[in-house]
Amino acid sequence: MKKTVVIATDTDIFNNNKMFDYDFGKNYFGVVAMHYFHKFLPEYQVITADIAIKMIDEKSLDAKDVMVIQEQDSKLGEALIAKGAFAHTVYCFESQIYARPFYQKLQSLPQKFKNRIFFNGMFEHTKDCDEAHNYHSYFPSYDDCEILEPLDWNKRDFVALVMGNKYIDHNNLFPRKIRFKKIVKWAVKKYADKDETDKYLSENELQNTRLEFVELFGSKGVLKLFGAGWDYVDNLPKSWEKRLKDIVFKLSPKPLHDKFVEISKCKFNLCIENLSYKGYVTEKIIHSFVAGSIPVYLGASNVEEFIPKNCFIDVRDFSDKEELFEFMKNLSQENALEYLKRGREFLNSDEGKKYSFKGYAKFLAELVKA
Numbered sequence: 001m002k003k004t005v006v007i008a009t010d011t012d013i014f015n016n017n018k019m020f021d022y023d024f025g026k027n028y029f030g031v032v033a034m035h036y037f038h039k040f041l042p043e044y045q046v047i048t049a050d051i052a053i054k055m056i057d058e059k060s061l062d063a064k065d066v067m068v069i070q071e072q073d074s075k076l077g078e079a080l081i082a083k084g085a086f087a088h089t090v091y092c093f094e095s096q097i098y099a100r101p102f103y104q105k106l107q108s109l110p111q112k113f114k115n116r117i118f119f120n121g122m123f124e125h126t127k128d129c130d131e132a133h134n135y136h137s138y139f140p141s142y143d144d145c146e147i148l149e150p151l152d153w154n155k156r157d158f159v160a161l162v163m164g165n166k167y168i169d170h171n172n173l174f175p176r177k178i179r180f181k182k183i184v185k186w187a188v189k190k191y192a193d194k195d196e197t198d199k200y201l202s203e204n205e206l207q208n209t210r211l212e213f214v215e216l217f218g219s220k221g222v223l224k225l226f227g228a229g230w231d232y233v234d235n236l237p238k239s240w241e242k243r244l245k246d247i248v249f250k251l252s253p254k255p256l257h258d259k260f261v262e263i264s265k266c267k268f269n270l271c272i273e274n275l276s277y278k279g280y281v282t283e284k285i286i287h288s289f290v291a292g293s294i295p296v297y298l299g300a301s302n303v304e305e306f307i308p309k310n311c312f313i314d315v316r317d318f319s320d321k322e323e324l325f326e327f328m329k330n331l332s333q334e335n336a337l338e339y340l341k342r343g344r345e346f347l348n349s350d351e352g353k354k355y356s357f358k359g360y361a362k363f364l365a366e367l368v369k370a
Contacts, residue, residue: 001065002044003043003067004046004052004065005041005046006049006077006080007048007049008068009049010075014031014034017047017048017051019031020034020035029283030141030283032143032357036361037365040361040365041368049068049080052085063083064085064086066080066085067085067086067088068080068085068086068088070090071090071092086114088367089115089116090113090116091116092117092118092119095274096277104197106125111128115134115135117135118134118136118137121280135363137279138306139282139355140360140361141282141283141286141356142355142356142357144356146260148260148292149292150340151292153333153336158217158223158266159223159266159269160269161210161213161224162227163225164227165227165228165230165233166235168205204275204276204277205274207274213270214248216321218244218248218251219247221250224251224262226256227255227256230248259291260290261291263288263293267294268293268296269293270296271295271298271312272297272315275299276299277299277301279305281307284299286347288343289311289347289352292340292343295313296324297314307346308342308346311339313328
C-alpha cells in the first residue's frame with residue numbers, strides 16, 4: 001500500500017483534493033504548486049486532510065501511516081496528529097498581520113513537527129527546534145509558462161502599483177458598528193492591552209508607506225494603480241481619506257485581470273510589502289522579474305540575502321521619496337536594461353527557481369522522500 005501524505009489547510013475550498021487540480025488551482029494564487037507537488041510523488045497517496053480524517057474514521061486508513069504537511073495552525077492538521085498521524089512539516093507564507101494567532105504560538109506549536117518552513121525571522125522566536133530542519137519560506141510565485149518577454153522600454157508607462165484597498169489601522173482599530181461591548185473591547189485593546197505584537201505591527205507596518213507612494217506618484221500623474229476596493233476610500237484613516245480622495249478618483253484603479261501583462265507595460269513596479277519583517281520576501285518582487293519590470297522594493301530588512309542587490313532598486317538607499325523619484329526618472333535606458341537583464345538572470349538561476357511553483361513543489365517533495 002502507498003504511503004500517505006496529507007496537506008492540511010482550513011481553507012475549505014481547497015479541500016476534497018481540489019487543490020491538486022491544475023485548472024482549479026489557477027484561480028487561486030500559489031495553489032498550482034500543490035498540483036506539481038502531487039505529480040512529483042506518484043509513489044505516494046497525496047490527499048487533503050478532510051479526506052484523510054474521513055478515511056481514518058472509516059478504518060480504511062491507519063493514522064500511523066500518514067504524514068501531515070500543515071499550513072500554520074490548521075485545525076484539520078491538529079486533528080490528524082491527535083489521531084496518531086506523523087507531524088512532518090509545518091509551513092507559513094503569511095505575515096503577522098494576517099496570521100497573528102499562529103505567530104503567537106511560535107514558541108510551542110512548531111516543535112512537534114520534523115520540518116519547519118518559515119520566513120527566517122520567525123526562527124528567532126521558536127524554541128527547542130532542530131535547526132537542521134528549519135527552512136526558509138521561498139514564496140511560490142509563478143509558473144514557468146508565465147514568464148514574459150520584456151516590452152520596448154520607451155513605449156512603457158512609468159510605474160505600477162498592485163495594491164488592494166484593505167487598510168488595517170494597528171493603532172486605532174475602532175469598531176465600525178457602534179455597540180457598547182465592542183467599544184469597551186476596542187478601548188481595552190488600544191489603551192490597556194498592548195502586547196509585543198501590537199507594538200511591532202505598529203512600528204513596522206508599511207501600509208502607510210504604500211499610501212505615501214500613491215500620493216506622490218499619483219499626484220505627479222505617473223502611477224498605474226491596480227487592485228480591488230478603490231471605489232471608496234472612507235475605510236482609510238480620515239487624514240488619508242482627505243489626502244487621497246481626489247488622487248484616487250483621477251487614477252481610477254481597476255481590478256487586475258492579468259497581473260504580469262499589466263506590470264510588463266510599466267518601467268517600474270512598486271514592491272512594498274505590508275510589513276517589514278526579517279525574511280518576509282513575497283511574490284511582489286518576483287512578479288516584477290517575471291513581467292520584465294524593474295522592482296522598487298521595501299520590506300524585508302535582509303532582502304539581499306535572497307535577492308541580489310543589483311536586481312532591484314532599494315527604497316532604503318534614498319533619503320526620501322522625491323530623491324527616489326528623480327533617480328527613477330533619470331535612469332538611462334542602458335542602465336534600465338541592465339537591471340532587467342540581471343533580474344531575468346536571477347529568475348533563471350537555481351536560487352530564483354526556488355520561487356517558482358515547481359521549485360517549491362520539488363523542494364517539498366524532496367522533504368517527504370528524505
